[in-house]
Amino acid sequence: MPRAEIPGFSGVDPACAQGAASTGLEVLVGPGLEAHAGELEPVIRAAGYPVRSGARPHADGGQLVLLGLDASPAGWQGLDSCPAGSLAVAMFLAQPRPDEVRNAFRRGAADVLLAESETPGGVVRDFLEALRSSPGPAAGQPAGERFGGLVGVSEAMTEIHSMVGLVGPADTTVLIQGESGTGKELAARAIHAASPRADAPFMAINCGAIPPDLLEAELFGHAKGAFTGAIQSRQGRFAKVGAGTLFLDEIGEMSPDLQVKLLRVIEERTYEPLGSSRSVEFSARILAATNQDLELAVQAGRFREDLYHRLNVLSLELPALRERGGDEILYLLDHFLAQLNRKHGTEVGGVTPLAGHLLATYSWPGNVRELRNLVERLVILKRAGLVEPADLPQKVRGVQASLEETGSGAERTELERDILLGQGRDMKAEVEAFENRMIMQALEATGGNRNQAAQLLGVKRTTLVEKLKKRNLG
Numbered sequence: 001m002p003r004a005e006i007p008g009f010s011g012v013d014p015a016c017a018q019g020a021a022s023t024g025l026e027v028l029v030g031p032g033l034e035a036h037a038g039e040l041e042p043v044i045r046a047a048g049y050p051v052r053s054g055a056r057p058h059a060d061g062g063q064l065v066l067l068g069l070d071a072s073p074a075g076w077q078g079l080d081s082c083p084a085g086s087l088a089v090a091m092f093l094a095q096p097r098p099d100e101v102r103n104a105f106r107r108g109a110a111d112v113l114l115a116e117s118e119t120p121g122g123v124v125r126d127f128l129e130a131l132r133s134s135p136g137p138a139a140g141q142p143a144g145e146r147f148g149g150l151v152g153v154s155e156a157m158t159e160i161h162s163m164v165g166l167v168g169p170a171d172t173t174v175l176i177q178g179e180s181g182t183g184k185e186l187a188a189r190a191i192h193a194a195s196p197r198a199d200a201p202f203m204a205i206n207c208g209a210i211p212p213d214l215l216e217a218e219l220f221g222h223a224k225g226a227f228t229g230a231i232q233s234r235q236g237r238f239a240k241v242g243a244g245t246l247f248l249d250e251i252g253e254m255s256p257d258l259q260v261k262l263l264r265v266i267e268e269r270t271y272e273p274l275g276s277s278r279s280v281e282f283s284a285r286i287l288a289a290t291n292q293d294l295e296l297a298v299q300a301g302r303f304r305e306d307l308y309h310r311l312n313v314l315s316l317e318l319p320a321l322r323e324r325g326g327d328e329i330l331y332l333l334d335h336f337l338a339q340l341n342r343k344h345g346t347e348v349g350g351v352t353p354l355a356g357h358l359l360a361t362y363s364w365p366g367n368v369r370e371l372r373n374l375v376e377r378l379v380i381l382k383r384a385g386l387v388e389p390a391d392l393p394q395k396v397r398g399v400q401a402s403l404e405e406t407g408s409g410a411e412r413t414e415l416e417r418d419i420l421l422g423q424g425r426d427m428k429a430e431v432e433a434f435e436n437r438m439i440m441q442a443l444e445a446t447g448g449n450r451n452q453a454a455q456l457l458g459v460k461r462t463t464l465v466e467k468l469k470k471r472n473l474g
């Protein structure tokens with residue numbers, strides 16, 4: 001099936017796809033495809049889906065909305081207004097440019113199809129067939145939502161999506177590693193959702209946030225009189241989670257004593273509640289996460305090697321946000337803007353090119369959590385319009401903010417000199433960053449018109465376009 005290729009995206013995610021296919025959602029032959037409705041409707045019906053044609057999807061979702069993207073704006077507008085809870089699938093009716101494909105994904109398409117001929121029926125038939133046979137969890141998810149909300153379009157995240165699809169059904173322990181805020185809990189939830197245990201509970205417990213004694217009682221439960229104050233018996237998480245998934249966050253913080261006990265539970269699949277000699281069957285799946293280097297902790301004697309190997313049967317390493325590239329940051333930014341505008345009833349439309357550039361090049365030490373928190377702050381404070389550089393915190397504006405805020409004259413020159421004399425210099429990177437700033441300012445000043453921006457900068461349009469492409473600024 002012809003499917004649009006963009007680096008780091010391999011097509012509709014199984015979670016969305018399976019959700020649509022397994023529940024037999026209605027397919028809407030939507031905006032931009034009016035002229036093809038006669039050809040598409042029988043194809044869709046033959047694939048086993050109820051079908052309807054029209055420009056307006058159901059406001060409450062529950063549809064797979066096919067949109068036609070060509071020179072006319074109808075399909076693009078349809079993509080923008082596709083309601084949450086529907087799966088938007090965009091079809092280019094003529095060969096698209098790569099930036100148009102990327103744009104379609106950014107604007108919420110769950111997949112993009114290429115109908116190179118005048119007859120898109122075959123492409124739609126192949127797509128619906130692939131949808132039926134795609135693996136993954138059943139879930140009617142909003143357009144653009146991937147793997148239980150673990151969204152991303154970078155190569156690294158596409159790999160994570162495939163891994164989730166693979167390890168989900170495997171029913172082994174999985175160790176999820178990554179810096180704080182990279183989405184480890186979300187990945188654990190996605191694995192659970194992709195597993196045969198999806199209908200049973202998912203429970204998360206932060207091993208670093210609870211003192212060791214309490215953690216033991218919390219996990220194992222206790223019998224009446226097990227310790228002072230245990231006036232009645234109480235079930236622990238091992239029991240409450242049943243045949244579901246228990247997510248042990250910050251496993252590196254678990255005390256050595258408890259590590260021994262946990263290893264026994266995993267190996268023998270039984271445990272005794274505190275103060276009881278009654279053996280209880282343990283039937284849950286364990287997923288664990290850490291933001292420490294657990295191998296180092298093993299070498300340092302802080303973490304048991306046998307437990308490490310038991311947990312690490314399969315592993316998932318979530319990359320830091322700064323390693324995923326500017327495109328991913330901007331994609332997540334759009335995703336959170338849409339999500340948080342909905343939550344707060346606000347209408348922040350996006351960011352200016354320069355603000356986008358600053359966000360895309362900031363280092364995000366708090367990873368996706370930091371980005372989400374910032375977007376939430378921005379929508380609450382701004383309420384509508386476009387986010388400008390001045391709306392961003394100083395740490396994101398970086399050198400530019402320091403220069404702006406230092407005023408003019410000698411003071412400013414001194415700061416510039418300090419910056420220039422700073423440590424860890426990399427002339428190429430600095431020249432590039434300086435150029436990038438000029439480019440983004442020129443684009444901002446010309447409302448994104450590349451011809452005019454190139455003129456302003458005194459370079460050829462092709463030079464500008466090449467730099468935009470090479471540096472992912474487009």
Ligand SMILES: Nc1ncnc2c1ncn2[C@@H]1O[C@H](COP(=O)(O)OP(=O)(O)OP(=O)(O)O)[C@@H](O)[C@H]1O
Nearest residue numbers: 149150151152179180181182183184185186368369
């Ligand atoms: N890929 C993603 N797509 C959408 N939201 C994400 C993504 N990754 C993280 N988030 C959001 O970022 C926040 C932090 O995610 P999460 O709690 O899963 O991170 P974590 O790695 O488990 O953090 P910690 O190590 O501090 O426990 C949550 O609000 C989560 O919804």
